[in-house]
Amino acid sequence: MATIKPDFDTRTYRRAKLSGLLQALDLFEIKLEGSQKFVRKKPSFAKVLKIVHDVIIDYRGLNEWTSINLLAIEIAKINPDFNPRIFGYQNIQEIIKAIDSKYFELDADKTRIKLLSIKEK
Template structure:
């Protein structure tokens, strides 16, 4: 299976530089970042913190002067580059890193062209941009990196982050419940492996880490509305997990 080639385009004016390493590690889970560019007016002191980060992570800075006060010219440069990359046919997907809703139409256009679009931004990101992406990941959940390594699988499943950025509210539970029922077989069972991607189609910013869980299974167990059946395949401790509504 060929791994997707991704173009990573970063709006330096609208995201912090503090957790770029963790963000690139997250991107690597979805494909290979073959193009990495970041846009800003680099003459401004407000983006000076990015400069060391660029060298450490091989990100190409694109200079865009602000010709008019109050206007973000970096947005236009990023959008033009994205369309050039799209027509070059060198990538299979895009990672747009910004908390700015100005990229909503760009994300929609890229998806119309058959590209996978993954968004990264802060919790304050407007809903339209989030909804325009196939998947949206909040930068806040990456600040602590991945969950600490735990030897026992059961310990991993029980582990929670101390600081979730969202609560498991009734709307989230409703989406999970509806998704389980949508995918259920004749006996009401749903394969967990299919559930996460299906929920993302309804809620692009869904991620168990938002709620303090490392994986989907411990989140499902914590909700305590589903019966769970774990089947040992007998191969390398691999389990097939199914669930249905109680």
């Protein structure tokens, strides 16, 4: 970092090390292997919202309740490479239940979801 931006100093941001600054930003995943740290940008939850949005539009439409379990099955069929673990969830159902968006509503039991409005693409 010193050769690219010699005037950059993590202490300006109240962190002694770059790794501490990156952790504080909460924008990156940091993995420690032995004495090496690997850093990558956290994936955007917007991708999840778009997938859920598109599947609901294709199979149910606006303001129609759909089972989270059935929605998860459809998502897995359409997007077999979708991995909820990169977002910190064990399965697609968990990630759907974590949605907090003005575009979706979950029922009280978190077993069904509906799309409230169309998100602009």
